[in-house]
Amino acid sequence: xxxxxxxxxxxxxxxxxxxxxxxxxxxxxLDNGATTxxxxxxVRAICGYYGGCNANPxxxxxxxxIQATDIYENARAKVQHFIHAPKAxxxxxxxxxxxxxxxxxxxxxxxxxxxxxEIVLTIAEHHSNLVPWQMVAKAKGAVLKYIYLEKDGxxxxxxxxxxxxxxxxxxxxxxxxxxxGLVNDxxxxxxxxxxxxxxxxxxxxxxxxxxxxxxxxxxxxxFAFSGHKLLxxxxxxxxxxxxxxxxxMPPFLMGGDMIEYVTEQDTTYAELxxxxxxxxxxxxGAAGLAAAIDYLEDFTFARVEAVERDLVAYAxxxxxxxxxxxxxxxxxxxDNKTGIITFNVKDVHPHDVSTILDAxxxxxxxxxxxxxPLMRYLGQNATCRASFYLYNTREDVDRWIAxxxxxxxxxxxx
Amino acid sequence: xxxxxxxxxELIAEESRNPENRHHLDHPTRTERGHNPxxxxxxxxxxxxxxxVIQDASFTGAGCAISxxxxxxxINLIKGQPVEKARHLADLFLRMIKGExxxxxxxxxxxxxxxxxxxxxxxxxxxxxxxxxxxxxxALDQGKA
Numbered sequence: 001x002x003x004x005x006x007x008x009x010x011x012x013x014x015x016x017x018x019x020x021x022x023x024x025x026x027x028x029x030l031d032n033g034a035t036t037x038x039x040x041x042x043v044r045a046i047c048g049y050y051g052g053c054n055a056n057p058x059x060x061x062x063x064x065x066i067q068a069t070d071i072y073e074n075a076r077a078k079v080q081h082f083i084h085a086p087k088a089x090x091x092x093x094x095x096x097x098x099x100x101x102x103x104x105x106x107x108x109x110x111x112x113x114x115x116x117x118e119i120v121l122t123i124a125e126h127h128s129n130l131v132p133w134q135m136v137a138k139a140k141g142a143v144l145k146y147i148y149l150e151k152d153g154x155x156x157x158x159x160x161x162x163x164x165x166x167x168x169x170x171x172x173x174x175x176x177x178x179x180x181g182l183v184n185d186x187x188x189x190x191x192x193x194x195x196x197x198x199x200x201x202x203x204x205x206x207x208x209x210x211x212x213x214x215x216x217x218x219x220x221x222x223f224a225f226s227g228h229k230l231l232x233x234x235x236x237x238x239x240x241x242x243x244x245x246x247x248x249m250p251p252f253l254m255g256g257d258m259i260e261y262v263t264e265q266d267t268t269y270a271e272l273x274x275x276x277x278x279x280x281x282x283x284x285g286a287a288g289l290a291a292a293i294d295y296l297e298d299f300t301f302a303r304v305e306a307v308e309r310d311l312v313a314y315a316x317x318x319x320x321x322x323x324x325x326x327x328x329x330x331x332x333x334x335d336n337k338t339g340i341i342t343f344n345v346k347d348v349h350p351h352d353v354s355t356i357l358d359a360x361x362x363x364x365x366x367x368x369x370x371x372x373p374l375m376r377y378l379g380q381n382a383t384c385r386a387s388f389y390l391y392n393t394r395e396d397v398d399r400w401i402a403x404x405x406x407x408x409x410x411x412x413x414x
Numbered sequence: 415x416x417x418x419x420x421x422x423x424e425l426i427a428e429e430s431r432n433p434e435n436r437h438h439l440d441h442p443t444r445t446e447r448g449h450n451p452x453x454x455x456x457x458x459x460x461x462x463x464x465x466x467v468i469q470d471a472s473f474t475g476a477g478c479a480i481s482x483x484x485x486x487x488x489i490n491l492i493k494g495q496p497v498e499k500a501r502h503l504a505d506l507f508l509r510m511i512k513g514e515x516x517x518x519x520x521x522x523x524x525x526x527x528x529x530x531x532x533x534x535x536x537x538x539x540x541x542x543x544x545x546x547x548x549x550x551x552x553a554l555d556q557g558k559a
Contacts, residue, residue, distance in 0.1 A: 349478035351453055352422070355539060359418050368454045375454075381476045382454045410418055411479065412427040 012391050014039040014295075025361030028396045033178050033206060033340055033387030034365055035228045038288070042231055045291035049284045056280055058257060068283055075286035076273070082293045083204075083223065084214040085240050089272040092239040092246070093281055097205045098128040100224035100239035101172075103276060104201050105132035107249040108222075109170060115141035118167040120198075122147040122155055122184070123377050124177040127370040129203040129224075133172055142169070147189075148377070153180045153329045154336070160192055168198040175207035175218075179369050179378075179385065180329030181340025183207065190219045199245065205229055209389070210308065210338050212301045215240050227285060231292035236285030239276075246272050253278040304390050308339030311388045315341060315397045324408060328378060339388035342369075345407050350384045356410050360403040420532045421539075422479065429526070430479035435489040437472050444556050448475075448549030450541050455481040459549045463557060468492050468500055478542050480533065485546035487527040497554055504547045504554075510534065511543050 012018045017037045020027055029037060049071060055062070057069035073088075080088045094100040109132070113119065119133050123146045137144045145168075147159040155173075164171055171193040176183050186202055193200040199221040207213060209230035215223050222245075227236035241249075251258055251269055255278040260268040269275045296304070319325050324346040330337070345353050350366035357364055365385040368375045375381065386400060408414045442460035449456050455477030462470040471489045475482075488507070492500040507524055509515045513534040521528050533543040 349476075349482075351455075351478035351539070351542065352480070355421070355536075356418060358538075367452070372454075381456070410422050412422070412424060 011299075012393075014041070015391055016040055016043065018391060022361040022363065023359055028362040028399045030386040030388065030392065030396065030400055031363050031365045032389035032392075033181075033229070033369075033385060035234070036209065036231050036389050037391070038231055038233065039292070039295050041295055042233070042288045042291045046233055046284045046288045049287040054284075057283055058274070071290075072281065072283045072286050075290040078290045078293050079238055082213075082297070083208065083238075083240060084216050086216065087243055090240055090243050090246065092241065092273050092276045093286060094224075094237040094239050095235055095282070096226040096228070096237035097203060097224045098226075098237075100222075100237050101129050101201065101203065102132050103239055103252040104222050104224070104241070105136050107252045107276075108199070108245065109133070109136035110139060111250055113137075113140045113142050113169050116167070117142045117169040118145055118165065119143070119170045119172070120145045120147060120163050120168050120193075121172045122174065123149060124155075124180060124184075124371065124374050125172065125174055126178050126203060126205065127372070128205075129172050129174060129201070130373065133170070136170075143167075146373075147173075152331050152333045153177075153182050154332060154334060155184055155189070157188075160189055164189075164192045164196055164198065166196050168193065168196050170201060171198050172201045172203070174203040174205075175213070176210070176338050176340075177329070177371075177374070178206045178340070179342050179371050179374055179383065181206075181338045181342070181387070182329055182332050182334075183211065183336040183338060186218050186220065190221075194219070206338070206340070209296065210301075210304055221245055227289040227292065230289070231295055232289040233285050236282045236289050238289075243272065246276070251275055251278070255279050257281075299390060307390050307392065308388050309337075311392055311394065311397055312337055312339055312341065314394050315386075315401065318397075318401050319343065319404075322404070325404070328380075328383060339392075340385060341387075342383050342385045344380065344383050345404065347413055348407055348411050350382045352411060353384050353404075353407050356407050357400070357403045360399070360406070362400050362403045364400070421536065423529055425526060425529045426479060426483045429486050430483040432486055435472050435486045436474060438474065439470055439472050442472075444553045446549050446553035446556070448545045448552075450477075450481070450545055453478070453542070455542055455545055457481065457485050457546055457549060459485070459546060459553055461553055463497060466498075467496050468494065473546070477545070478539075480530070480539055480542040481545050484527070484530055484543045487525075487529070488546050488550060491525060491527055492550065497557065500550065501554055504550050507547050508544055511540055 015037045053067045055064040055068040057072045076091045079091045145163045173189045190200040201222040202220040204225040208225040223240040228234040258278040326344045328342040354366035439460045443463045444461040447458045457475035460472050473485050
């Protein structure tokens with residue numbers, strides 16, 4: 001254990017931001033569900049692109065533009081292999097998961113959902129995989145239905161069986177809830193969706209950086225994620241889609257780079273993936289994402305999972321000993337917990353908890369976590385969330401729990 | 415960040431849990447909902463205005479200690495005041511939180527609500543402190559229409 005702890009501390013030197021202090025204390029960063037910090041190699045890849053290879057890809061017939069194109073397309077190939085997509089042209093770069101999911105909603109949803117059709121979501125969706133589907137349902141006169149949860153926070157198997165019907169055209173499900181931190185049995189949902197002829201859209205924002213993802217094993221039709229939750233810069237995201245579906249979908253955004261021929265009145269569109277990548281893309285972001293994938297693959301998912309499991313197993317018994325701590329999503333009857341612990345301090349609003357922890361150098365998330373329907377379902381206005389990543393240590397957990405023990409005192413409740 | 419003992423003072427902590435102003439009015443003439451969508455603070459302000467005077471005021475809602483204390487302190491201050499005076503107090507409070515007025519002698523009218531002055535140095539919590547005061551301004555503007 002001691003050796004493990006030491007190597008984890010060394011690992012923190014890869015992350016420039018983790019060297020800084022917050023309110024005169026070493027920073028304990030426990031908001032990795034919102035965004036992760038970036039290793040030096042990722043920062044260098046972005047700087048290297050802008051400092052050495054910047055040109056508009058896919059355009060100029062000159063060497064620099066070709067180099068930029070290579071960096072961009074190599075990043076696409078890296079993402080393809082990372083999530084085991086069959087083809088590189090099934091990887092569409094977007095701004096983030098939200099834009100990727102909007103792409104599916106605006107393009108596939110508006111084109112293929114008809115009045116009276118049904119769209120099935122889970123109650124645990126982030127707003128990014130929920131609000132776009134409300135838009136489609138309203139625009140097309142479709143019906144939105146929800147899969148609710150078992151007592152232990154996992155998706156209701158009964159709902160998966162009964163809510164997805166012959167009328168269902170789209171099923172949208174998160175791989176891991178950003179509040180509950182439980183890995184959903186996506187394959188089960190996908191199989192049911194496919195049995196009724198529906199497509200399944202998976203939000204991988206909270207999974208792709210924490211466990212090995214294989215879109216062919218999941219058998220999903222679309223898979224979306226943000227780079228910034230995976231050691232990468234903000235502003236780069238990914239949509240994987242099955243080629244056959246992407247081919248029949250209309251473009252989402254129109255403009256440069258996504259065309260084949262343009263006349264005064266008409267346009268024919270480019271092949272995949274360019275068809276869905278209108279305008280100059282975030283090449284520096286793609287370079288950063290590629291470096292992040294290298295970093296993560298070098299570290300291995302086995303170690304990511306081991307770190308997160310260790311920290312959850314270390315923290316939970318200590319939290320359960322505090323009578324004023326309420327936990328959410330921490331009683332799964334399955335072995336499917338990731339490094340997210342959502343909690344409340346009794347009688348104290350999460351924002352006050354967050355302010356008090358911040359004063360002690362501990363950064364956690366407080367609020368509704370962009371999951372208001374789930375909050376209402378859990379009977380909470382808001383919650384606190386600590387989320388771990390590969391650079392967190394038991395020492396971080398100690399600092400977090402020590403700070404938690406001061407909260408009720410600061411609020412003059414004890 | 416300033417020392418938290420200047421933020422979570424006894425007054426703020428107690429007032430955030432004080433039930434006195436937390437109820438519905440029998441006959442509100444104006445009801446206004448205020449919401450911070452990014453954090454979920456939510457209040458509904460009820461006013462009974464007659465003859466240009468706020469005869470009674472109350473609120474319901476949920477949120478952090480700062481938003482709830484700020485709302486309750488505001489109600490203590492505006493109850494029984496002419497509408498124009500309430501507007502003046504809201505303006506004064508908001509300028510205090512923006513850090514535009516720092517001289518305590520100019521803030522005395524805010525009475526206990528002056529306890530929130532240090533929020534001016536906590537950008538992350540400004541929106542919590544000002545929620546009810548913006549809601550009050552909107553509620554008072556209803557009367558203009």
